[in-house]
Amino acid sequence: MTKYDPHAIEPKWQAAWESEGLYHVSEDPSRPKKYVLEMFPYPSGDIHMGHVRNYTIGDVVARHSTMNGMNVLHPIGWDAFGLPAENAAIKSDSHPATWTYANIETQAASFRRMGFSYDWDRTVRTCDPEFYRWGQWIFLKFWERGLVERKSSPVNWCPSCKTVLANEQVIGEGVCWRCKSVVQKRELEQWFLKITEYAQELLDDLDTLTGWPERVKAMQANWIGRSEGAEVEFTLCDTAGDPTEQRITVFTTRPDTLFGCSFFLLAPEHPLIGELVAGTEYEANVRGIVDMAAKETSVERSSSDRTKRGAFTGRYVINPVNGEKVPVWVADYVLMEYGTGAVMAVPSGDQRDFDFARFYGLPIPPVVLAEDDPLLPELAGAHERVRADVPWDNAYDAGGILVQSGEFTGMRGGKKSEAMHAVTAWLAERGLGRETVNFRLRDWLISRQRYWGNPIPAVHCPTCGLVPVPEDELPVVLPMNVDITKGETLADHPEFYETTCPKCGGAARRETDTMDTFTCSSWYYLRYCDARNDDAPFDPAAVGYWMPVDQYIGGIEHAILHLLYSRFYTKVLRDVGLCDFGEPFTNLLTQGMVKLDGATMSKSKGNVVAPEDMIARYGADALRAYILFMAPPDKDLDWSYDGLEGMRRFLNRAWKLVDEVAAMPASSGVSGHGAAAKALRRAAAAAIAKCGGDIERFQLNTAISALMEYVNAVYDYRRDVPAGSQDNALLRAAARDLVMLMAPFTPHMAEELWRTVLCEDGSVHRQSWPRFDPSALVSNEIELPVQVNGKVRGRVVVAADASEETVVAAALALPNVVAHTTGKTVKKVVVVPGRLVSIVVG
C-alpha cells in the first residue's frame, strides 16, 4: 500500500518528462496536427489564479489531443516589453530588463511546477533581439506595402504613462487601459499602421469564424463600426452670401432626410473655421466654443446628456437638393475624428440636432413622418416646405413617409430605404454626392514615447525625409545603457540616435519612439512554429504545417485589442506572401476571470490568492483539477477554498482504488458476469464517452464529475461483490481506464499510478485515449417514467426491445397510474422509445 504524496511525485515526474523530452514536438505529416495555444503572459510577477486557469485549460486540451493521436504544438513564451517593467525599474532603482528576466524565470518555474506540457525549446521572449528583430522586419514589410504612415492627428495621451495610446487602449470612460488615468487629446505627429484599409475584410471575415464566441465577434463588429450612407457636397458661400467654388463634404446615414436640413455644423477642430470667421463679428463667439471644446477632456465632451453648445459662423452653405441656403454653425458635439468633421443637421430626424435647434431657436422642418403621425394628413403630398416646426418633444428617427421633399415626397424613408437610394442616385448623377461606407475604426497608432519596447526601424533624414532602416542592418538594438530611473528615453542618447541616412549617407537622426507592445503579440504565435530561425521570422513551410491555431484560449479583455490586431497582421502577412491563410485563430475560448468576493484580484488591492501557496499545500494536480471543477471555463469564477479539500479527498480515493487493485493478483479466476460486473462495464463506457466528449466541448467541470462518478461506481462494485468473487482482470482494466482518463487533468498522479503503481510500460501521456464498448451501454431492461397529464406518476421496467403495446399496457397497469386515470378517458398515449410514456386523460 502506498500513500498519495503529491510533493514527492510532482517534482519527480516534471524532471523525468523534461529529460525524456516528452513534450518536444516537430512537424510530422503522418499525423493530424493540432496547435493549442494560450495567450502568452506578461511577466508582471509570479503567476496568479487567472494564469493557473488559463494554462490548465490549455494543458488539458493539449494532452487530450495528444492521446487522441494528434501531433500537438503547445508552446509558451513571454510578452516581455511594456510599461510595468519601466515602472518597476524606477521603483526598485534597477533596469527593466533585470526585472523582466527575473519575473520570466519565476513564472517559468511556476509553470513547470504546474506540470504544463510545453515544448520549452520553442519559448520566445519578445524583448530578446532574436525575436524583436523580426518584428522590425515585419514593420518594414508593412512599410513597403504603404501600410505605415507618420502623420499628425489628434491622439490620446496618457499623462501618467507619458506616452500616446492607440484608440483601442482607451477604455471605459476615456481612461488608459493600463493605469486607468484619464486620457488627454493632443495634436501630435505619430506612427500609424493602416488597419482601416482592412476594415471591411476584418468585418466580413468575422462570419467565417464559426469557432469564436458570438460575444467577441459582436464586440469586434461594434468596434469596426461600419455605417452605410452617402457623402453629400454642400457649396460654401462667401461673406456676402454668394456661392464660391469651395464645397464641404458631409457623411450621412440618412440622405433621405436631406430636405430637412436646416443648418450645417462643423467640429470645433475643423481646419476651415479660422478662415471662415477671421476678422468678422462672429469670430469671438466661435473662438469661445473652439476654446471651450479644446479645454474639455474627452469624457466631459462625450457625455451625451449635457447641453450642446455652438456658435453661428456668419457663413452659409447651399443644400444641393433644394438650393436652400442654410447657416453654418460650429458645434461642440460634432467630432473631427468621425466622418468628415462636418455634419448636415436634420433636427426633425436626429435627437442631437433637435436639442441644438430648440436651444438656439433654429427651424425644425419635418421630412419623415410615421404613418400615424397627426401631421401626415396636413403634409401628405406637400412637395414644397409649408411647415418649419414640429409639435414634438423629440426627433423622429425611424422609417416613414417623406413630406416636403420635392420629387421624393411620398416615398418611404429610413435607413436602407427606397428614398435613401433615390436621393443618393439623384446626387450622384449631378456629381453632388455618392454612396459610401464609413467606419468607426481608426488607424492603429503604434509609436510610444517609451524606452522598454521594440525600436521603430526608421531614420529621419533632413534631405531624404523618412527612410526605413535597411533589412540587413536589423535589428536596431535597444541599448541597455538607458537609465530610466533618471527619466531617460532613447531621445536622451545621442550615441543611439545620431546616425547616417541609409539613402544619402548624410547625417540623420534615428527614430527614438518604440512600438506598441501589441505589435509583438500580433505575430508571436507564428514565431512558435519556427522559434529558433535566424534567417527569417519563420519558415513559411513550418507555419504552413502548424497554422492556423486550432484552439486559442485567453481572457475576454483581449476581445478587441490583441485579437483584432492579430487578425490584421495575419491578413497583411498573407498579402506579403508569407502565409496562405487570413485568420490566425480557428477556434477561440474566452475563459472567465478568477475573482475573489466578486472583485478582480490584484496586488494593489491585496486580495490575491497565490497559486504557489496552493501548490505547496495541496499539490499542483489538486489545484489543476479544482480550478477546472469550480465552474465551466468560459464563466467567471469566484475563488473559494471550500471545495479544494474535497478535491484532495477525491484524488486520495482514486489513488487508493488504483493502489488496491494493483496489489491484487492479476487474475482471480473469477469472470464477472453478474449484474455488478455489468454495471461496472457500463460505468467505464459511460465515463470514457462522457469525459472525452466533455473535454471536446470544454465542459471540463462535468468531465471531472464524470471521473468522480466512475470512481464511485468502481467503489460500489468493490463494496457489493464479496472479496473472493471480484473479477480482478475487470478491476485492473477499470483502473487502467481511470488513470488514462485522469491523465490530462492530474498528469503527475496519473503518471505515478501508471508507471509505478500499475507498472505499465511507457508514459501514460503517450497512451491512446481509451476506447469504450458501446454495447456495454445497452441493457436488456430499461426503466421508463410514466407521465399522466405531464406529471410523473410511476415507472415501468420493461425489456429494451418491448413493443409499444407492451409498454403501454405495463404503464396503464401501474397502481398509481390507475389511481390517476380511473373515472377519466385516456385520450392519447405518447411513447418515446427508450425515454418515457406520456398518458393524456380528460
Next chain:
RNA sequence: GCCCGGGUGGCGGAAUGGCAGACGCGGAGGUCUCAAAAACCUUUGGGGGAAACCCCGUGUGGGUUCGACUCCCACCCCGGGCACCA
C-alpha cells in the same frame, strides 16, 4: 440608447424539448475510537403526511407542446462591450 452574456437548493454548479437539482462543498445523523482526526455509511429543494403518496418549485407574465430550465412573445433584475459615430 444600441449590441452581447446571465438569472436553477444554504453554496459552486448539472440537465440532445422527456424523471429538475448530476457531481462536489456545506449541514444533520451514524459506524470505528478512551477521545479526536481521517475514513466509511445514511440523509439533505420547500411544504403536507405514520406511510403510500400529494402539493409547490428553474427571475416575472403570457404562448407553443402530450410534455418547457430548455422553444416563441413581452417584461424585470444583474454583468459586460460600444456610445453626441451624424
